[in-house]
Amino acid sequence: MTGLTGLRALVTGGASGIGLATARALAARGAAVAVLDLEPAGMPEPLFAVKADVSDDTSVRAAVDTAATELGGIDILVNNAGIGAVGTVEDNPDELWHRVLDVNVLGVVRTTRAALPHLRRSPHAAVVNTCSIAATAGLPQRALYSASKGAVLSLTLAMAADHVREGIRVNCVNPGTADTPWVARLLAAADDPEGERSALGARQPMGRLVTAEEVAASIVYLASPAAASVTGTTLAVDGGMQGLRPRPAVRP
Numbered sequence: 088m089t090g091l092t093g094l095r096a097l098v099t100g101g102a103s104g105i106g107l108a109t110a111r112a113l114a115a116r117g118a119a120v121a122v123l124d125l126e127p128a129g130m131p132e133p134l135f136a137v138k139a140d141v142s143d144d145t146s147v148r149a150a151v152d153t154a155a156t157e158l159g160g161i162d163i164l165v166n167n168a169g170i171g172a173v174g175t176v177e178d179n180p181d182e183l184w185h186r187v188l189d190v191n192v193l194g195v196v197r198t199t200r201a202a203l204p205h206l207r208r209s210p211h212a213a214v215v216n217t218c219s220i221a222a223t224a225g226l227p228q229r230a231l232y233s234a235s236k237g238a239v240l241s242l243t244l245a246m247a248a249d250h251v252r253e254g255i256r257v258n259c260v261n262p263g264t265a266d267t268p269w270v271a272r273l274l275a276a277a278d279d280p281e282g283e284r285s286a287l288g289a290r291q292p293m294g295r296l297v298t299a300e301e302v303a304a305s306i307v308y309l310a311s312p313a314a315a316s317v318t319g320t321t322l323a324v325d326g327g328m329q330g331l332r333p334r335p336a337v338r339p
């Protein structure tokens with residue numbers, strides 16, 4: 088993995104799960120890292136915490152500028168903050184549709200919009216969005232969440248096209264079900280948490296959940312100079328869930 092010494096990174100939703108693993112991985116490779124989150128108290132050294140809600144444009148602009156001042160600029164933006172929703176297209180009220188799209192889609196818009204003036208000053212500018220397998224595969228009970236991540240996928244491509252001539256690369260990662268506090272909360276709410284965990288693992292050809300560190304390593308790659316010719320791509324980190332169709336094991 089290419090070193091990131093001298094680069095400055097901002098990670099949204101960086102206080103938990105994939106975002107925290109990404110912030111740690113970027114810092115371990117030498118980047119100066121700011122974490123933007125709702126309540127980013129107690130972040131481990133050397134991460135710099137900025138409090139903001141990605142659904143609030145004023146708070147995002149202030150947090151991005153604070154991070155840029157603290158770090159001396161922004162070269163890498165990881166748009167990772169996100170929330171979930173469970174249900175079919177019949178199940179969720181309009182208010183929840185507006186809320187999830189506001190956080191998951193407009194959150195990416197707001198943070199990127201605020202960071203662009205800083206990214207334009209960077210000789211190595213990269214944006215990585217945390218998308219999802221839900222953007223590319225039909226998952227049951229995820230109508231709203233999938234719609235939000237489908238929008239993130241399309242937005243990634245559009246932003247990559249808009250900013251390629253400015254030297255700003257834009258890519259996304261598509262995790263499968265990952266072992267994070269988010270999924271722990273979903274499992275805790277299930278009637279049979281262990282059975283649900285096994286079912287989610289079995290849905291992925293590798294037979295297990297993805298780790299936050301595995302997703303983080305992919306984000307770090309896309310953000311790094313090693314990926315200097317990579318833009319407008321999606322990188323699946325899903326245990327083979329999107330691309331593979333293994334035959335079910337034959338019972339003796």
Ligand code: NAD
Pocket residue numbers: 099100101102103104105106123124125126139140141142167168169170190217218219220261262263264265266267268269270
């Ligand atoms: P998580 O709940 O562990 O972490 C999400 C973080 O985002 C939290 O720290 C939370 O406070 C923050 N956040 C939420 N709303 C925010 C807001 N309005 N403003 C600022 N910060 C906010 O979740 P995770 O599993 O690490 O998920 C991170 C990203 O990965 C999300 O975009 C999610 O959609 C995506 N993803 C997760 C999985 C999975 O299985 N865990 C799979 C595919 C994609």
